[in-house]
Amino acid sequence: MDEALADKPAVKRARNSEKTKAAILVAGRAEFAERGFEGARVDAIAALAGANKRLLYHYFGNKEDLYRAVLLDAYQEIRRGERALSLDQFGPVDAMDRLVRFTFRHFLANPWFPRLLGTENIENARFLKTLPDIQALHSPLVGQIKTIMDRGADTGIFRRDVDPVQLYISIAALGFFYVSNMATLSVIFARDLSAIDMVQEREAQAVQMVVDYLKTRAG
Known part of the structure; x- marks a missing residue:
């Protein structure tokens, strides 16, 4: 029972992680499509995704990696x-x-x-x-x-x-x-x-x- 309870936070974190990644990708689509690679801003993508910019870098690396x-x-x-x-x-x-x-x-x-x-x-x-x-x-x-x-x-x-x-x-x-x-x-x-x-x-x-x-x- 204790092991099952211990697993729940990890599962929740994994789900939140995937949800955040998906939101960043959707926001990235909008920003890169609207402003091109050069004009797009990571700050704008993070704000649109409702995500912390540090998490964006953690999940995707730099701007080029996010665009890829x-x-x-x-x-x-x-x-x-x-x-x-x-x-x-x-x-x-x-x-x-x-x-x-x-x-x-x-x-x-x-x-x-x-x-x-x-x-x-x-x-x-x-x-x-x-x-x-x-x-x-x-x-x-x-x-x-x-x-x-x-x-x-x-x-x-x-x-x-x-x-x-x-x-x-x-x-x-x-x-x-x-x-x-x-x-x-x-x-x-x-x-x-x-x-x-x-x-x-x-x-x-x-x-x-x-x-x-x-x-x-x-x-």
């Missing part, structure tokens, strides 16, 4: 979402439909993500290059797309001459560009691209473009 953690967490989040789709349970067309919609909706629901990626591109991917196993994080996605394409080709639905990496870049671009440029495009074309009907139209068009492309010259 935020970047890695962002990629891990979208990869987890893709795995949760269980695309192998669906036919090739439905699987591709679901992947395109998920990718578009992820950017739409997390506008900080395109901004964060924009920051890292401004940095010429110098932090991404230092992340261990970043290719390993993405290779299952490429393999999953190839499997869908192969299943589609085997049944005569999809063409066989498509590079899965190039295809994913196109899928991501269809959502990324829309979300990251929504404000300027809305002004240029005098349309509210954030309106639900415009968003739904864009999502449907993205799916059609990808599926129709894969069906071109099928068989």
Whole structure:
């Protein structure tokens, strides 16, 4: 009984630790996405997370290490979402439909993500290059797309001459560009691209473009 009671504070501390780390990562997303790496301030991140700055340094090290953690967490989040789709349970067309919609909706629901990626591109991917196993994080996605394409080709639905990496870049671009440029495009074309009907139209068009492309010259 005494041992069980002794364990409780340790368990509570562990839970609080994970909660604080998660809050710091969320705050880091917001600050780095809004101000870029150079403009972001650790003080602002700690304040937004409601955390002690010393704890931030304890958990994540310096500003560069925190930024790397935020970047890695962002990629891990979208990869987890893709795995949760269980695309192998669906036919090739439905699987591709679901992947395109998920990718578009992820950017739409997390506008900080395109901004964060924009920051890292401004940095010429110098932090991404230092992340261990970043290719390993993405290779299952490429393999999953190839499997869908192969299943589609085997049944005569999809063409066989498509590079899965190039295809994913196109899928991501269809959502990324829309979300990251929504404000300027809305002004240029005098349309509210954030309106639900415009968003739904864009999502449907993205799916059609990808599926129709894969069906071109099928068989």
